[in-house]
Amino acid sequence: MSPSSLIRLKHRLNHDRSVSSIIAAVGLGAATLYLALTHLTTPSSELTGVVAYLAIASMAPAAAVAVYVKHQTELPYWPLAVSAGAATVLAAHFIGSQLLSLTGMPGAEAVAATAVAAAYEEAVKLAAIVALVYLSRARGVREAAAVGALVGLGFAGVENLLYVVNSTEALASAATRSAVAPVHVLVSAAAAAIYYRTSMKHHCAVAASAAAATATVLHATYNVGVLGGLHPQLADGAGYVAFAGVFYLAAFAAVEGTLRRRQTEDRKEQEPSHRSISRDRGRRLPSVEENSGGAPESKAKYD
Numbered sequence: 001m002s003p004s005s006l007i008r009l010k011h012r013l014n015h016d017r018s019v020s021s022i023i024a025a026v027g028l029g030a031a032t033l034y035l036a037l038t039h040l041t042t043p044s045s046e047l048t049g050v051v052a053y054l055a056i057a058s059m060a061p062a063a064a065v066a067v068y069v070k071h072q073t074e075l076p077y078w079p080l081a082v083s084a085g086a087a088t089v090l091a092a093h094f095i096g097s098q099l100l101s102l103t104g105m106p107g108a109e110a111v112a113a114t115a116v117a118a119a120y121e122e123a124v125k126l127a128a129i130v131a132l133v134y135l136s137r138a139r140g141v142r143e144a145a146a147v148g149a150l151v152g153l154g155f156a157g158v159e160n161l162l163y164v165v166n167s168t169e170a171l172a173s174a175a176t177r178s179a180v181a182p183v184h185v186l187v188s189a190a191a192a193a194i195y196y197r198t199s200m201k202h203h204c205a206v207a208a209s210a211a212a213a214t215a216t217v218l219h220a221t222y223n224v225g226v227l228g229g230l231h232p233q234l235a236d237g238a239g240y241v242a243f244a245g246v247f248y249l250a251a252f253a254a255v256e257g258t259l260r261r262r263q264t265e266d267r268k269e270q271e272p273s274h275r276s277i278s279r280d281r282g283r284r285l286p287s288v289e290e291n292s293g294g295a296p297e298s299k300a301k302y303d
Contacts, residue, residue: 148192
């Protein structure tokens with residue numbers, strides 16, 4: 001098969017994967033939105049055009065972060081990753097409702113409940129990330145991080161919609177959620193990168209445990225800090241802005257540092273070392289007689 005035929009075949013496969021992922025994403029996304037709006041909203045809530053626009057606008061910061069993480073990768077199935085992340089909201093809500101009925105925790109008013117919520121939310125998102133990374137055969141840590149960012153974007157999108165729809169102050173809720181949504185994108189991207197890097201050297205169960213633990217700690221730290229559990233001043237507006245700013249900068253630096261460090265390691269593995277190049281250059285090539293196993297005959301023999 002000629003190189004041009006291989007290129008055409010690759011483009012055709014990518015196109016088929018894009019079409020199939022879009023079809024699956026539309027079906028999964030529609031089902032998720034229907035179930036979320038019919039089962040996770042209050043009876044008095046109503047999805048109007050203004051509310052929908054506010055919910056979409058609240059996703060702008062999170063979408064910008066996800067696009068930045070993805071911009072150096074080729075993901076033909078990215079719509080499916082977003083829809084899979086959106087569907088995990090249903091699983092997270094089911095787990096949360098079961099835990100609430102068993103423990104009787106007073107919902108978001110308890111600092112401990114927010115830490116527990118971070119654990120099961122990150123667990124369901126990580127399950128979707130691992131499945132997508134495995135099925136898509138991610139080709140690098142940046143591609144895995146892009147999958148995580150898109151899953152987090154889908155989760156944050158449905159969560160923001162539910163918060164804005166169920167709120168009596170839609171505008172204030174949208175403004176608050178616009179600052180919270182990037183947490184899911186950054187934390188999921190970090191979890192995916194950690195999972196991929198760890199799975200290269202250890203069992204997938206070890207990699208998943210490390211990714212889940214890291215994501216839970218990051219998410220729980222943000223949740224507890226927002227509620228003022230770390231310090232009472234964090235509950236104020238200025239304290240929240242300062243805490244969120246430091247958290248986002250640290251999380252973004254950690255994700256970007258992990259991606260760049262892995263790219264450097266991959267580049268070093270692909271390029272031969274200077275020592276091996278100099279050794280190969282200094283090596284004397286064997287003569288024809290040495291290759292044939294015979295000794296060079298003396299010129300005096302034929303004189």
